[in-house]
Amino acid sequence: MEEYYGELCTQIYETNKSIAGGEELKFHLSFIKDKNTQVLEPMCGNGRMLIPLMERGINIDGFDLSEEMLSLCESKARNLNLKANLTHCRLEEFKSVKNYDLVIIPFGSFSLMPDELVKASLSNMRNVLKEGGKILLTVMTNKGPVDEISDWMETNRQIIGTDEIIEYKKVGFDQKSNMLNTKLKYHLVTDGHINKEELMDFPVRLYENEEFETVLRANGFRNFIRHDVANGYGSVNSFQVFECGK
Numbered sequence: 001m002e003e004y005y006g007e008l009c010t011q012i013y014e015t016n017k018s019i020a021g022g023e024e025l026k027f028h029l030s031f032i033k034d035k036n037t038q039v040l041e042p043m044c045g046n047g048r049m050l051i052p053l054m055e056r057g058i059n060i061d062g063f064d065l066s067e068e069m070l071s072l073c074e075s076k077a078r079n080l081n082l083k084a085n086l087t088h089c090r091l092e093e094f095k096s097v098k099n100y101d102l103v104i105i106p107f108g109s110f111s112l113m114p115d116e117l118v119k120a121s122l123s124n125m126r127n128v129l130k131e132g133g134k135i136l137l138t139v140m141t142n143k144g145p146v147d148e149i150s151d152w153m154e155t156n157r158q159i160i161g162t163d164e165i166i167e168y169k170k171v172g173f174d175q176k177s178n179m180l181n182t183k184l185k186y187h188l189v190t191d192g193h194i195n196k197e198e199l200m201d202f203p204v205r206l207y208e209n210e211e212f213e214t215v216l217r218a219n220g221f222r223n224f225i226r227h228d229v230a231n232g233y234g235s236v237n238s239f240q241v242f243e244c245g246k
């Protein structure tokens with residue numbers, strides 16, 4: 001069955017991307033002045049970033065289109081005696097009467113927005129940003145030739161309780177649109193039998209150098225600072241963050 005961040009995908013994601021830490025967390029924390037700072041995290045997923053911020057007493061609201069991801073986030077918060085402020089919503093449709101000092105989308109998630117939804121998505125975030133507020137966005141960038149995978153290839157296998165979840169991938173790259181088109185397949189295996197299959201299309205927009213800043217500028221953002229967060233995802237793995245205001 002075709003799903004987007006469904007049950008099996010969510011469980012695999014949680015096994016190695018449960019909680020943000022290190023330089024990535026430190027970087028985001030450095031933008032939060034005090035306990036009055038209101039933060040919004042669109043595409044918050046399993047609360048990888050939202051939960052460590054909540055644990056530090058930060059006022060943060062999150063939303064996501066995946067009910068599975070949101071329910072995992074909610075239960076992780078509950079286990080810490082925290083109540084997560086979460087909404088089930090798509091970024092391209094998001095509206096709120098509440099305004100925020102800081103809007104963050106870590107981990108390249110904004111690259112999941114297809115070109116035709118970028119304008120509405122940016123505008124929805126801009127609309128809830130306070131005067132003087134900031135947006136911190138990460139996108140996935142084009143780092144040269146992509147290793148395409150034409151036939152299903154096993155890419156992950158995790159034992160969860162008495163079950164095993166196996167992930168398979170196919171990857172293609174469309175140079176014209178700069179789209180990395182990944183197909184994912186998850187099998188839930190119990191006692192050697194496939195109990196459930198989940199299929200997922202996972203298109204990712206890769207941005208060229210400077211391109212994303214041009215997109216932000218065209219959508220009314222200004223005062224850009226591009227940060228290179230060295231060792232952001234652990235040693236050697238650096239990433240870029242686009243900071244801007246309106």
Ligand SMILES: C[S@@+](CC[C@H](N)C(=O)[O-])C[C@H]1O[C@@H](n2cnc3c(N)ncnc32)[C@H](O)[C@@H]1O
Pocket residue numbers: 004005017042043044045046047048049063064065066069089090091092105106107109112113
């Ligand atoms: C890779 S996860 C990353 C989650 C989080 N940003 C993090 O740092 O771990 C991407 C999330 O984006 C969500 N997502 C994708 N498209 C979305 C959309 N149009 N609106 C809201 N959420 C979306 C997915 O459901 C998924 O939970």
